[in-house]
Amino acid sequence: MLKITDLEKIYRTEDIETVALNKLSLEVKKGEFVAIMGPSGCGKSTLLNIIGMLDDAEKGSFMFNGEEIIHFNERRRADLRKRNIGFVFQSFNLIDELTVYENVELPLLYLGVDAAERKQKVEAVLEKVQIMHRRNHFPQQLSGGQQQRCAVARAVVNTPKLILADEPTGNLDSTNGNEVMQLLTELNEAGTTVIMVTHSEHDARFAHRIIRLLDGKVVMENILG
Amino acid sequence: MLQNYFKIALRTLLRNKAFSAINIVGLSVGMAVAMLIGLWIFDEISFDKYHQKYDRLAQVMQNQTWNGVTGSQTAMPLPLAPELRAKYSGDFKNVVLSSWNFEHILAVGDRKFTKTGNFVEPKFPEMFSFKMLKGSQKGLKDPYSILISESVATALFGDTDPINKIIKVDNKTNVKVTGVYEDLPHNTTLSEVTYVLPWEMYLATESWVKNSQDQWNNNSFQTFAELNPNADFDKVSAKIRLVKFNHDKQDAAKPMVFLHPMSKWHLYSEFKDGKIAGGRIQFVWLFGIIGVFVLLLACINFMNLSTARSEKRAKEVGVRKAIGSVRSQLITQFLSESLLIVVFAFVLTLVLVTLTLPWFNELSDKKMSILWTNPYFWILSISFSLITGLVSGSYPAFYLSSFDPIRVLKGTFRVGRFAAVPRKVLVVIQFTVSVTLIIGTIIVYRQIQHAKNRPIGYSRDGLIAININTPELVGHYDALRSDLLKTGAVYEMSQSSSPTTAVYSNQIGFNWEGKDPNLQALFGVIAVSHDYAKSVGWQFVEGRDFSRSFSTDTSAMILNEAASKFIGMKNPVGKNINWNDKNYRIVGVIKNMVMESPYEPIKPTIFFINYGWANIINVKLNPAMSASASLEKVGEVFRRYNPGSPFDYKFADEQYALKFSGEERIGKLATFFACLAIFISCLGIFGLASFTAEQRTKEIGVRKVLGASIFNLWQLLSKDFVMLVMISFLIATPIAYYFMNGWLKNYEYRSEISWWIFAASGFGALIITLLTVSYQAVKAASANPVKSLRTE
Ligand SMILES: Nc1ncnc2c1ncn2[C@@H]1O[C@H](COP(=O)(O)OP(=O)(O)OP(=O)(O)O)[C@@H](O)[C@H]1O
Numbered sequence A: 001m002l003k004i005t006d007l008e009k010i011y012r013t014e015d016i017e018t019v020a021l022n023k024l025s026l027e028v029k030k031g032e033f034v035a036i037m038g039p040s041g042c043g044k045s046t047l048l049n050i051i052g053m054l055d056d057a058e059k060g061s062f063m064f065n066g067e068e069i070i071h072f073n074e075r076r077r078a079d080l081r082k083r084n085i086g087f088v089f090q091s092f093n094l095i096d097e098l099t100v101y102e103n104v105e106l107p108l109l110y111l112g113v114d115a116a117e118r119k120q121k122v123e124a125v126l127e128k129v130q131i132m133h134r135r136n137h138f139p140q141q142l143s144g145g146q147q148q149r150c151a152v153a154r155a156v157v158n159t160p161k162l163i164l165a166d167e168p169t170g171n172l173d174s175t176n177g178n179e180v181m182q183l184l185t186e187l188n189e190a191g192t193t194v195i196m197v198t199h200s201e202h203d204a205r206f207a208h209r210i211i212r213l214l215d216g217k218v219v220m221e222n223i224l225g
Numbered sequence B: 001m002l003q004n005y006f007k008i009a010l011r012t013l014l015r016n017k018a019f020s021a022i023n024i025v026g027l028s029v030g031m032a033v034a035m036l037i038g039l040w041i042f043d044e045i046s047f048d049k050y051h052q053k054y055d056r057l058a059q060v061m062q063n064q065t066w067n068g069v070t071g072s073q074t075a076m077p078l079p080l081a082p083e084l085r086a087k088y089s090g091d092f093k094n095v096v097l098s099s100w101n102f103e104h105i106l107a108v109g110d111r112k113f114t115k116t117g118n119f120v121e122p123k124f125p126e127m128f129s130f131k132m133l134k135g136s137q138k139g140l141k142d143p144y145s146i147l148i149s150e151s152v153a154t155a156l157f158g159d160t161d162p163i164n165k166i167i168k169v170d171n172k173t174n175v176k177v178t179g180v181y182e183d184l185p186h187n188t189t190l191s192e193v194t195y196v197l198p199w200e201m202y203l204a205t206e207s208w209v210k211n212s213q214d215q216w217n218n219n220s221f222q223t224f225a226e227l228n229p230n231a232d233f234d235k236v237s238a239k240i241r242l243v244k245f246n247h248d249k250q251d252a253a254k255p256m257v258f259l260h261p262m263s264k265w266h267l268y269s270e271f272k273d274g275k276i277a278g279g280r281i282q283f284v285w286l287f288g289i290i291g292v293f294v295l296l297l298a299c300i301n302f303m304n305l306s307t308a309r310s311e312k313r314a315k316e317v318g319v320r321k322a323i324g325s326v327r328s329q330l331i332t333q334f335l336s337e338s339l340l341i342v343v344f345a346f347v348l349t350l351v352l353v354t355l356t357l358p359w360f361n362e363l364s365d366k367k368m369s370i371l372w373t374n375p376y377f378w379i380l381s382i383s384f385s386l387i388t389g390l391v392s393g394s395y396p397a398f399y400l401s402s403f404d405p406i407r408v409l410k411g412t413f414r415v416g417r418f419a420a421v422p423r424k425v426l427v428v429i430q431f432t433v434s435v436t437l438i439i440g441t442i443i444v445y446r447q448i449q450h451a452k453n454r455p456i457g458y459s460r461d462g463l464i465a466i467n468i469n470t471p472e473l474v475g476h477y478d479a480l481r482s483d484l485l486k487t488g489a490v491y492e493m494s495q496s497s498s499p500t501t502a503v504y505s506n507q508i509g510f511n512w513e514g515k516d517p518n519l520q521a522l523f524g525v526i527a528v529s530h531d532y533a534k535s536v537g538w539q540f541v542e543g544r545d546f547s548r549s550f551s552t553d554t555s556a557m558i559l560n561e562a563a564s565k566f567i568g569m570k571n572p573v574g575k576n577i578n579w580n581d582k583n584y585r586i587v588g589v590i591k592n593m594v595m596e597s598p599y600e601p602i603k604p605t606i607f608f609i610n611y612g613w614a615n616i617i618n619v620k621l622n623p624a625m626s627a628s629a630s631l632e633k634v635g636e637v638f639r640r641y642n643p644g645s646p647f648d649y650k651f652a653d654e655q656y657a658l659k660f661s662g663e664e665r666i667g668k669l670a671t672f673f674a675c676l677a678i679f680i681s682c683l684g685i686f687g688l689a690s691f692t693a694e695q696r697t698k699e700i701g702v703r704k705v706l707g708a709s710i711f712n713l714w715q716l717l718s719k720d721f722v723m724l725v726m727i728s729f730l731i732a733t734p735i736a737y738y739f740m741n742g743w744l745k746n747y748e749y750r751s752e753i754s755w756w757i758f759a760a761s762g763f764g765a766l767i768i769t770l771l772t773v774s775y776q777a778v779k780a781a782s783a784n785p786v787k788s789l790r791t792e
């Protein structure tokens, strides 16, 4: 599904240069569930953002579905992104002014899906994450776990081929965390590729493979049974 | 403590530079406009106050009724003044006669100037408290003396002492300078009186004036009065009401004499049905309201921006409250901030006003200056600024300080959807004012254009008018004409009793077959020479022009269409009109000439041949030659006939254009105010949009990640503002319609208010809003979402 070779990302501020990714190479196959781990500041989020086409790299190659996209401009990347990728963030990032239903509906609106199909898809996915009864509530009226389930619903509503999750359980207690991991596993079993950043060994065990980073490099890979 | 407040306030301002700049600039533009308008109003209401006896001076006026319509006029008969002096000495300290403010030629050796001045009775300079720089106010006792203003003295004599020097007036009379007075300031009604000549001289040199001394029906003079200290204008007016009528009880116009106090000359100069019906006071009110509005807009911005920003400061308030700050301290803190902004704004205001005043003076035809030395100016403008600061700072102060600290600190504090409502209301008010002003401006310009496009009934291209004010030009009509034509620079020449841009004389005493005996017919009357039609390009509707081939044409008349309609005959040509017991035959009817106001209906006017009654020479220049070349040649001829006078001429089209200057001034001022209102409103939404964008950074980032395009986000951010402008437009439309419809009613000849004016104004406001908001919207929408999301 995606193949990254010798990727470099350097952040430059006024006085210092931070090498966030240092000739990093990585391949993820279709249908895989990959966990990325490593100490704070080792470049996990940076990698995920580049994979999610929110950010671009300095050097290296990034093949997505057999296509080199490293030189794509903003518009083409945005287009590719909204068709193929769903995001789940640690801090949920729901829009406070919109209800649960409206939040989940948003990606479909931007894809130009018609109203009837939207309704059907949103309801199906809300059903799946079990917050259908809260559809007309605003995010602040929900618990953290419910908010993250809503965020997951939003990430998958347009049936993306790839889900990127950056510490999806970081703000949740273990019960709520497990529910979210359960959801991600189900989605993966249904054929979606999942890449997840996590600090938790427990959560990482839900994945097929764990990639460990240090100072912007892959230092170890564990294949899980 | 107070110092501490201001120190923190200053730091806050410096930290938010863009915000502070928008606030200070917005507020100072508003205050600058208010100050300019304030100066303008001050100038208007202090009009004529230069005269020390301001409270006791009045012009004697009369109401006359023609055809059931009562008109008020300042033209009075000559014997009235002596009668008031003799019979009402208990009420009047002084009553003086004055001529109109006419142009005369003043010559000293080779220096010749055409200047405006009056013939007055000797007490005049004293009454109007002329400030004498040389000589005495009593200088007009000698019948061949003159008092001149400082500027005339400089023009004629340069640096030399003018006292006892001789000036030749109109090339015929020598007078001796007996005094020099300080120029009457521009904001006095008499500012055009640049010299005064003795009344005795008027009597001695003009036989018609001498003959008027016992004529109660010859209204050709002005009369000014000074009341005794404890006399009352209304009571004296009531007493003298019938003085004129008592001399001729048959007078059908029923003249009623009254006093028009000096305090009302400038601002209340319009009369309707014999009573004061306003005048420039309406503009004083109008501009006053506009000034208050513009200031209000600026204040609104201030409140708006402060409250918008307040949400970012909610945390600060929470912390301050948690560590024990009481509400009143918070209020003081926020008020200090707004006062500090006002102080900066006030300084900037003074700079702005200093810079724009020369331009504003030109626009408003005034000579105003900042009243640096006037303590009232400072007291007024400083207290005004303080009030502005308090008013515009109080809303944010009270609003901010009411935040609940616990909710703020726990992070559950959210400024709900309704917190934005007052802010939106304020934006709507701003745009309502702006849109109203835009509509008003368009309508004013349309009305001017409409009147300018009015068919004038004659041709004014290359037509010049020359005043006949010296005896040299009288009595040489044929010779002058043939000499002028010989130059080849002149297409035709004629003479008339009025220029094409005015009607000097209105007369009664007309009779015709079938006339309603109760009808008091008043006609504009113009004496012309045979060549008038050709020189002004008359357009005949019926009949023919005057002709030298018919000797009977000396008692022929030509009517304009309005007169023809007024007498109501089917076929007027060939019929007779009797005027003062002499019969005139109507030989033709011409298209109406617009000679007076282009906004009023055309007055019934009669033209007849009379070579003895001529004030103006009309010269139509040869269109095949350049104007400057023809004027050169025409000037030569005139200098030959009239060597003592400068060759002064006026182009008819320029004179005609002057009729629009008042309205054009209103138009320019309205444009100015409209632009300012728009500018201030834009600053307002610009600031507000930047805050909205900032507040919604996270939302924008999330939406982008979810696939929103820049266009989607631009739409999202602009939508609210567009809605607000639409609402403003809906409110502004009826308001503007109401006011502008009222304004147009002042004009008989007026344009229609059509729908496109409103559509264009609304559309314009919308475009301006979108442009303003888009900058912020696009900027926010193109930011990299990764950044906004990591701030969480
Ligand atoms: N915008 C930026 N400007 C400068 N340096 C940055 C920027 N973003 C990230 N970095 C640096 O790049 C490195 C990698 O950051 P990244 O956010 O990818 O870490 P991470 O592995 O996700 O850490 P964590 O587990 O704490 O989330 C860090 O050293 C960080 O300081």
Ligand SMILES: [Mg+2]
Pocket: A044, A045, A046, A166
């Ligand atoms: Mg991270």
